[in-house]
Amino acid sequence: MSAVTVAPSTLDLFCVGLNHETSPLAVRDALVLDDEEVGRAILALRERGGATEALILSTCNRTEVYARGAAIEDPRAFVASLLREIKGMDLSGAEGRFLYTYREPDSLRHLFRVACGLDSQVLGEPQITGQVKDALSLAVKLGGSGPVIERLLDAALRSAKRARTETLVGRGPVSSAYAGVNLAAKVLGSLADKRVLIVGAGEMASLAARHFHEAGVTQFMVANRGRERAESFAATIGARVVTLEAIPVVLAGADVVVSATRSPHPIIAEAAVRNAMRIRKNRPLLFLDLAVPRDVEPSIARLPNVFLHDLDALGMLVAQSLAQRHAEIPKVEAIIEEELARFLRWHRALALKPTVAAFRSHFERVAREELERHKGRFRPEDQAALDQLVHGIVQKLLHRPTTRLTRAGEEKADGIARIDAIRDLFGIEGSAGVERDDEPDAGTEGDANADRNPR
Amino acid sequence: MSAFIPLLTTLLPVLYGLAVAGYVRIYASEPRPADSEGESFGHHWAPLMLRAAVLTHLLYLTSRGIVEGHLPLASVYDFLSATGLSLAAVYLYLELRQGIRTTGIFVLPLVLLIQIVSSAYGADAPTLKPQLQPIWFELHTLTAVLGYGAFAVSAIYGVLFLLLYRDIKANRMTFFFRRMPPLETLGRMNVTAAGAGLLLLGLAILMGVGWARLAGVSLLSDPKTWLTIAAWLVLGFAVLAYYRLGWRGPRAVYASLAGFTTLILSRFATDLFLQSFHTFR
Numbered sequence: 001m002s003a004v005t006v007a008p009s010t011l012d013l014f015c016v017g018l019n020h021e022t023s024p025l026a027v028r029d030a031l032v033l034d035d036e037e038v039g040r041a042i043l044a045l046r047e048r049g050g051a052t053e054a055l056i057l058s059t060c061n062r063t064e065v066y067a068r069g070a071a072i073e074d075p076r077a078f079v080a081s082l083l084r085e086i087k088g089m090d091l092s093g094a095e096g097r098f099l100y101t102y103r104e105p106d107s108l109r110h111l112f113r114v115a116c117g118l119d120s121q122v123l124g125e126p127q128i129t130g131q132v133k134d135a136l137s138l139a140v141k142l143g144g145s146g147p148v149i150e151r152l153l154d155a156a157l158r159s160a161k162r163a164r165t166e167t168l169v170g171r172g173p174v175s176s177a178y179a180g181v182n183l184a185a186k187v188l189g190s191l192a193d194k195r196v197l198i199v200g201a202g203e204m205a206s207l208a209a210r211h212f213h214e215a216g217v218t219q220f221m222v223a224n225r226g227r228e229r230a231e232s233f234a235a236t237i238g239a240r241v242v243t244l245e246a247i248p249v250v251l252a253g254a255d256v257v258v259s260a261t262r263s264p265h266p267i268i269a270e271a272a273v274r275n276a277m278r279i280r281k282n283r284p285l286l287f288l289d290l291a292v293p294r295d296v297e298p299s300i301a302r303l304p305n306v307f308l309h310d311l312d313a314l315g316m317l318v319a320q321s322l323a324q325r326h327a328e329i330p331k332v333e334a335i336i337e338e339e340l341a342r343f344l345r346w347h348r349a350l351a352l353k354p355t356v357a358a359f360r361s362h363f364e365r366v367a368r369e370e371l372e373r374h375k376g377r378f379r380p381e382d383q384a385a386l387d388q389l390v391h392g393i394v395q396k397l398l399h400r401p402t403t404r405l406t407r408a409g410e411e412k413a414d415g416i417a418r419i420d421a422i423r424d425l426f427g428i429e430g431s432a433g434v435e436r437d438d439e440p441d442a443g444t445e446g447d448a449n450a451d452r453n454p455r
Numbered sequence: 456m457s458a459f460i461p462l463l464t465t466l467l468p469v470l471y472g473l474a475v476a477g478y479v480r481i482y483a484s485e486p487r488p489a490d491s492e493g494e495s496f497g498h499h500w501a502p503l504m505l506r507a508a509v510l511t512h513l514l515y516l517t518s519r520g521i522v523e524g525h526l527p528l529a530s531v532y533d534f535l536s537a538t539g540l541s542l543a544a545v546y547l548y549l550e551l552r553q554g555i556r557t558t559g560i561f562v563l564p565l566v567l568l569i570q571i572v573s574s575a576y577g578a579d580a581p582t583l584k585p586q587l588q589p590i591w592f593e594l595h596t597l598t599a600v601l602g603y604g605a606f607a608v609s610a611i612y613g614v615l616f617l618l619l620y621r622d623i624k625a626n627r628m629t630f631f632f633r634r635m636p637p638l639e640t641l642g643r644m645n646v647t648a649a650g651a652g653l654l655l656l657g658l659a660i661l662m663g664v665g666w667a668r669l670a671g672v673s674l675l676s677d678p679k680t681w682l683t684i685a686a687w688l689v690l691g692f693a694v695l696a697y698y699r700l701g702w703r704g705p706r707a708v709y710a711s712l713a714g715f716t717t718l719i720l721s722r723f724a725t726d727l728f729l730q731s732f733h734t735f736r
Binding site for chain 2: 168171172183185186187188189281282283284301304305307309313316317320321
């Protein structure tokens, strides 16, 4: 699908920010804005920067300031100064390299890419969509957003939803522990009634346990060399604690074994697995060996109905999944271009509203005046029919030009020039502006020209 | 009603063809996450087409039964058509029970092929052979044919199980891997279809034995009967092992495939090499 050419628009939207690619974690951490700080920043952008609308997206991986209609000559310097004021971090010197600036149309496209997860540290991760939604809610609550930014965010979120449902950009595991959960579900089906034995109580074991817990597992056993640590870890997932020596005994009762210890030698031997398989009548048993060096003897992979996946194997699944996500980027970009083009059509139609309304109003006023002038020449009982007739003629005469005008404005880059020509031709006063309503024909001449302030 | 039958004969392959097209589309499209909204068009119309095809198939066979005065099992093309219906109906039952549509592509093209052959060459209904005429012998034949269909579906799921098992063991996240339901589900579908086949073929064997006793025919010298009973026992063991002995995995699947292979071999062996009254030539 070819990219849609984005015709010039009058959004005047800039984006200044930093993310995981341009700045270290310490800087990003220091610049996370809470709700109150977002409120202060929006107020400053509105009052000191003259922005008509503003939005701030602040997560652990990015802080970005979006503003439109601002009378700010150097947005980067303005935002750097704002962040210094609010967070006390000076980004005006060498640290200024952390900041990037986008102007139209790149600022629009960047926002869509962020919402779709294309700009995320983990490509296609879904949390960012929720964070963009939250940023919009906060901007609405704090009076920062207006009709254009709300519509823009709506389009960006629609792109994100389409990207999630129409492409594979957010699919497949991106961590070894999660790949293990996916494999377990592929072998065993529903995990809700399955028992998971976690060997080890370190970070990897804890991450795997959390993923299994999220997948619906409720029955855990934890085996660890240190009893105290095992008990503390077991308490977090409601697990039963067993000793390492008891593993051959409890193995038969487990459906999945996750092993992530620092033992220099394998702690799960083939003989123990053979015995367990005999006791469990050969029901499938999945081993996820997340340890280096490995905790499980590799020879068990040959046993029927025993599935062994070590870090290399799980890493391959993750690599396949990431490659698949990367391959989906062009599809997501095509969705972004479609939604962006649709948004810009809507925005151009907004600019047309005052002209179309004035155009109609002009013809209807002329018709009304003529009717009034010739009122005495007709019988009173014919007045209603006459009004209807004249109104009908005006509507029919205007239908084609207004339809063509609207279409030209929406679809063609020179639409604004055509609008100006129409205004000049019929002597319609005022300039094109932006309405709050979404209905292109709803405005009237009197209220149509103001660039509405945000709520 | 007899004028109605040629229309149904033509309509059946068309409906199965549309259903197959839908299931191909389902298989070709990437599986969606459980929480995603909306599904492709194929996800909606393929199952509808399949339901329409199965109902039309039932109507077709019933109409022919009424017009011809006996169950429509007089020719090899009739047998094919009844087997096709059995395959489609058992598949549909499993789909409804498990909510899985990505395996339709492995069953329904076979049904389509069978029905195309049956519709193309089975137009002229021959007279039913005398030995097939008693009603419960007709029922014996019908249940046997339906049983064969169910076992064929079971065998297809058995093969799918083994292919997925191999992919998981080898850590291959292939196109096929992504579309298949969990291994455990495929195993259950394999044994459920085998269970249905076991029931139907069991009824067929009972009715056949009952008819033989009444007709004074000795089954002792009929190899097909013995081979079919042997296959039934093997399949019965596979189903029993799954439910009673807790067998899972390739061993259980191999047991059901062994039963199906015995069944097919008994059919070919008796038709091609052995003397058996079951051939009805």
